[in-house]
Amino acid sequence: MRILVWVLAVVVALLLFEAGVLGYAWSLHRGQQYDAEISWLEKTRGWLPWESGMNAQLSKLYRERIRRELDNGRLDGAVRAFRDARRRQFQTGHGIDRELMALGIECFTRAADHVEGLGRLSQAADWDDSLFVLAIRAAEPHHRFAASAAFLEGADLRVRDGKPCAALARVQWARQGLGGEIPGVSAQIEDDLQTQCRGTRRGGRRR
Numbered sequence: 001m002r003i004l005v006w007v008l009a010v011v012v013a014l015l016l017f018e019a020g021v022l023g024y025a026w027s028l029h030r031g032q033q034y035d036a037e038i039s040w041l042e043k044t045r046g047w048l049p050w051e052s053g054m055n056a057q058l059s060k061l062y063r064e065r066i067r068r069e070l071d072n073g074r075l076d077g078a079v080r081a082f083r084d085a086r087r088r089q090f091q092t093g094h095g096i097d098r099e100l101m102a103l104g105i106e107c108f109t110r111a112a113d114h115v116e117g118l119g120r121l122s123q124a125a126d127w128d129d130s131l132f133v134l135a136i137r138a139a140e141p142h143h144r145f146a147a148s149a150a151f152l153e154g155a156d157l158r159v160r161d162g163k164p165c166a167a168l169a170r171v172q173w174a175r176q177g178l179g180g181e182i183p184g185v186s187a188q189i190e191d192d193l194q195t196q197c198r199g200t201r202r203g204g205r206r207r
Contacts, residue, residue: 034061034064034065034068035065037061038058038061038062038065041054041057041058041061042058055092055094058088059085059088059089059097059100062081062084062085062088062100063085063099063100063103065081065085066078066081066082066085066100066103066107067103069081070103070106070107070110075107075110075111075114078107078110079107079108079111082100082103082104082107085100085103086100086104096134096138098139098140098143101134101135101138101140101143102143104131104134104135105131105134105135105143105146105147108127108128108130108131108134108150109127109131109146109150111127112124112125112127112128112131112150112153112154115127116157121157121158121160121161122157122158122161122163122166124154124157125153125154125155125157125158125161125167125170126154128150128151128153128154128157129150129151129154129170131146131147131150132147132148132150132151132154132174134147135147135150136148136151136178136182136183144183144184145184147183147184148182148183148184148185149184151170151174151182151184151185152184152185152189154167154170155167155170155171155189155193158170159193159196162200164193164196164197164199164200165193165197165200165201167193168190168193168194168196168197171185171189171190171193172190175190
């Protein structure tokens with residue numbers, strides 16, 4: 001009988017502890033202290049190994065943080081928040097889920113568009129390349145399509161910036177990394193860029 005009472009007391013104590021942890025997290029969320037909420041749940045996650053929904057809740061909070069930064073036009077903050085979320089996913093042994101992938105594509109697309117608008121075409125192409133690396137092996141076909149489209153846009157930006165040789169180098173880099181053709185990208189692009197690159201070299205410029 002004493003053992004049963006002891007076991008029940010432990011169970012009740014654990015349930016009260018869990019309620020306290022989650023209740024405090026809820027109060028932080030209600031007070032719009034989102035970063036504090038994430039920090040609190042990260043710290044206490046190891047104390048609640050039986051709480052299977054903790055990781056899912058944290059993933060949701062990380063995604064919500066990215067969305068807030070995007071909706072408020074804070075691209076730098078959105079990119080940082082995405083990278084934090086992606087790093088956490090890998091640390092917990094999970095790949096990037098569909099929702100996080102979509103947010104990452106949006107972050108990099110908007111960053112590329114913003115930098116292009118400032119006239120820094122090659123830097124905008126770098127953002128397109130980041131999107132390509134992120135999504136070219138994604139599970140969703142439309143995410144892979146976005147990656148291929150970004151790669152083509154990046155090549156075009158470099159050509160427009162007078163750097164066809166740099167664009168050619170990126171094509172060769174991508175093919176080497178993938179071990180073959182670039183999905184959604186015609187093999188003809190490499191021949192076209194080689195022609196343009198040779199033209200700049202003959203003109204005394206290698207870019």
